[in-house]
Structures are given as structure tokens and as C-alpha cells.
Amino acid sequence: MKDxxxxxxxxxxxxxxxxxxxIDDILNDYEQLYNDALASGKTDDEVWxxxxxxxxxxxxxxxxxxxxxxxxIKTKIVASMPFxxxxxxxxxxxxxxxxxxxxxxxxxxxxxxxxFETKLKDGIVxxxxxxxxxxxxxxxxxxxxxxxxxxxxxxxxIVAIIVNVDLKDIPVSLSPFIATIVFIILGVQxxxxxxxxxxxxIIPMIGTLYHKNxxxxxxxxxxxxxxxxxxxxxGYTYDKWYLGAIGFILPFSFSIIFGVIKITVDIRxxxxxxxxxxxxxxxxxxxxxxxxxxxxxxxxxxxLLLIPMAAIIIYDKLRFTSLxxxxxxxxxxxxxxxxxxxxxxxxxFLLIPLVxxxxxx
Numbered sequence: 001m002k003d004x005x006x007x008x009x010x011x012x013x014x015x016x017x018x019x020x021x022x023i024d025d026i027l028n029d030y031e032q033l034y035n036d037a038l039a040s041g042k043t044d045d046e047v048w049x050x051x052x053x054x055x056x057x058x059x060x061x062x063x064x065x066x067x068x069x070x071x072x073i074k075t076k077i078v079a080s081m082p083f084x085x086x087x088x089x090x091x092x093x094x095x096x097x098x099x100x101x102x103x104x105x106x107x108x109x110x111x112x113x114x115x116f117e118t119k120l121k122d123g124i125v126x127x128x129x130x131x132x133x134x135x136x137x138x139x140x141x142x143x144x145x146x147x148x149x150x151x152x153x154x155x156x157x158i159v160a161i162i163v164n165v166d167l168k169d170i171p172v173s174l175s176p177f178i179a180t181i182v183f184i185i186l187g188v189q190x191x192x193x194x195x196x197x198x199x200x201x202i203i204p205m206i207g208t209l210y211h212k213n214x215x216x217x218x219x220x221x222x223x224x225x226x227x228x229x230x231x232x233x234x235g236y237t238y239d240k241w242y243l244g245a246i247g248f249i250l251p252f253s254f255s256i257i258f259g260v261i262k263i264t265v266d267i268r269x270x271x272x273x274x275x276x277x278x279x280x281x282x283x284x285x286x287x288x289x290x291x292x293x294x295x296x297x298x299x300x301x302x303x304l305l306l307i308p309m310a311a312i313i314i315y316d317k318l319r320f321t322s323l324x325x326x327x328x329x330x331x332x333x334x335x336x337x338x339x340x341x342x343x344x345x346x347x348x349f350l351l352i353p354l355v356x357x358x359x360x361x
Contacts, residue, residue, distance in 0.1 A: 001044035002034050005054050012058035026061055074116035081112045101141060104134055121163045128156045136346070146343030148188055150336075153346055154181055172210065175203045187298060194297030195235065198228055204251075208260065216258045223251040242292050272314050279310045299337060302330050321356045328352055 006027055013023045030051065037047040051057065085105045092102035107130050114126035132153045139149035154177050161173045179200045186196035201224060208220045227247040234244030254260075283306050290300035305326045312322045328348045336342035 001048070002031070002038075005034065005048060005051070006031055008054040009058050012055050013062065018062060030057075078113050078116050081109045085109055101137060104137065107134065124163055125160045128159045132156055140343060148184065148342070150342050150346040151181055151184065153349060172203075172206050175206045176200075179203055183301075193299075194291065194295070195232060195241075197297060197301050198231070200301075201228065204255075208255075211258070211260060213258070216254075220251060220254050220258065220260065223254045227251050242288065245288065276310060276314050279314075280307055283307055283310075299334065302333060305330060319359065321352075321359050324352045324355045 009030060010023060010027055013026065018026075033051060034047055037050060038044075042050065085108050088105045088108075089099075089102050092098040092105070096102075111127050111130050115123045132155050135152045135155075136146075136149050139145040139152070143149075158174060158177055161177075162170060165173050179202050182199045183193075183196050186199065187193040190196075205221060205224050208217055208224075211217045211220070227250050230247035231241070231244035234247075235241040283303055287300050287303050290296040290303065294300075309323055309326050312319075316322065328351050331348035331351070332345045335345035335348065339345075
């Protein structure tokens with residue numbers, strides 16, 4: 001019975017083209033297990049039951065061997081990548097005098113480690129910062145497109161969302177980034193910072209599409225369209241943008257009526273709520289004051305980021321990790337716009353992982 005078991009095991013392993021050394025090692029191990037089981041008083045039938053059907057055992061072992069072999073290959077590639085990168089770097093340098101930007105080949109080291117040592121989804125997300133940096137540098141050095149070439153860094157959160165978010169939630173998750181990109185293009189290319197900020201309304205408009213009641217969705221979307229149309233008409237026709245802004249009361253009101261916006265704040269009994277509501281009103285007033293009073297629509301939108309920051313500070317434990325995305329956006333745009341340093345200001349986004357590491361260390 002033992003010989004039959006081992007013979008069947010060998011036959012199936014050979015059929016799956018396992019290496020001879022692997023087969024010998026496996027058979028030696030299973031022969032030892034079989035002998036130990038017999039020595040302990042087990043019958044052949046009991047041993048077969050304990051060890052498992054040799055055909056199934058062989059198939060499981062083949063899968064394990066293949067996985068191990070694949071992992072060994074990946075490990076060797078990752079381990080050899082520093083040397084491969086160095087060789088390529090010297091070849092580019094000595095033969096083509098491409099020391100710069102030839103050093104970019106060293107990015108192959110972390111990229112290969114991410115691709116081979118992580119799951120596919122995590123790998124795709126993990127390499128995006130490197131791909132973005134490479135693309136940004138190519139656009140900058142090759143075509144002098146440092147600005148608006150920095151837009152490629154939006155690929156990092158966009159890819160992360162596409163990979164990790166359910167398909168139905170992708171549009172609403174991507175809408176803030178799409179709106180920001182369109183807003184910057186309108187501003188940089190066409191000087192339409194105002195009323196270009198209206199593109200941010202696609203965020204609530206896309207979110208509205210998830211409302212279950214289709215009639216209410218239609219009413220809400222029409223209210224946004226009417227409000228935007230009224231705002232643009234009054235603004236361009238009479239140059240009374242502040243009066244045109246009254247139109248946005250319409251979608252805001254319908255959102256409250258239909259329960260899209262739920263006001264559950266107890267201002268009278270909740271001190272934090274009073275502070276937060278006061279700050280929100282002050283920030284909104286400041287936004288329009290800067291926009292209409294100083295014609296600062298180009299940069300005034302940044303003050304609206306103070307609203308989620310205030311909510312985090314008031315209602316949540318003060319954690320800089322939570323605040324850094326907003327702070328980074330403000331630093332990025334302010335440094336880029338006021339000092340014309342967009343080609344450098346993108347570095348502000350590196351503060352997000354840096355602060356996270358420091359705060360959670």
C-alpha cells in the first residue's frame with residue numbers, strides 16, 4: 001500500500017513536470033510520514049486518510065512548487081535591479097552622455113519591488129508616484145512644461161480611487177479631482193478663474209445622481225442649471241455677480257427639502273456646533289468678500305478648505321495627518337500662483353505621507 005501511494009504521488013508529480021529534485025524530496029518526506037504513521041499503529045487505510053489522496057496531494061504540491069518558483073524569480077529580479085539600474089545608468093552616461101536624466105533608471109529599483117512584492121492593485125497604486133514623477137520630469141525637461149505639467153500628479157489619487165473604489169462610486173469619488181483639473185486649466189489657459197470656480201458644482205451635481213428618487217434628482221439637477229444660468233446672466237449682463245449668487249439659494253433649498261442636506265445641528269445646546277456654524281458662515285462670507293471685493297476668485301476658493309479643516313479640529317482629535325491634504329493644496333496653489341513656482345510647489349504634496357509617518361511613528 002505504501003509503494004502504491006508513493007508511486008501514484010510520483011506519477012502525478014511527473015505528469016505536471018515537477019523537477020526531479022523536488023519529486024525526490026517530496027517522496028522522501030511522505031515516505032517518512034507514512035512510516036511514522038505505521039509505527040504509531042495506524043493501518044494503511046488510516047494512513048491514506050490522514051495523508052490524503054495522493055493525486056490531490058500531488059496537485060496541491062505542484063501549486064506550491066509553482067508559487068515558490070515564481071516567488072524565487074521575482075525575488076531575484078528585485079535583488080538584481082540595483083545592479084541592472086547601475087549598468088544601464090553607466091551605459092547611458094558613457095555612451096550617450098545621458099548622466100542626466102539617465103539617473104531616472106534608478107527608479108526601477110522601488111518600482112520593481114512594488115510590482116513584484118505586492119498585490120496587483122496595491123502595485124498599480126504604489127508605482128503611480130514614480131510614474132507621475134517621471135512623466136512630470138519628461139514634460140519639464142523635454143518640453144519645458146513644468147506648468148501645467150504638474151497636473152500629472154493628480155493621477156496618483158485618481159488611480160487609487162479607480163483601483164479601490166466600487167465602479168458605481170468612481171464618478172463621485174473622481175469629481176473633486178476632475179473639477180480641480182478643469183478649474184486650473186480654465187484659469188491658467190483662459191484666465192477664467194472666475195466664473196471658472198463653477199466647475200466645482202459638478203461635485204454635488206454628480207452626488208445628486210445617487211439619490212433614489214428620480215423625480216427629485218431631476219428637480220435638483222434643473223435647480224443647479226437654473227442657478228448657474230442665472231448667476232452667469234446677471235453677472236455678465238449687469239456685472240452684478242453678488243446678485244447672481246442669490247440663485248444658488250434654489251438648489252440649496254431643494255437639497256434641504258429632499259433630505260440631500262440634513263441639518264441636525266443643535267446650535268442652542270451644542271457649543272461646538274455653535275462655533276462650527278459660526279465659522280462656516282464667516283468663511284463663506286470671507287470667500288465672497290475676497291471674490292467680489294478684491295476680485296480674488298483666482299485664489300479665494302482656498303478659504304473654503306478651512307470648512308473641512310475646522311470640522312476636523314472641532315469634532316475630531318487634532319491630527320495633522322487629517323489636515324495635511326488641505327494644507328498641502330493651499331501651499332501648492334499659493335506658492336505656485338503667487339510666486340509662479342508650480343514646477344516646485346507640487347512638493348507640498350509630499351508633506352502628506354511625511355507627516356503621516358512622523359505622526360504615526
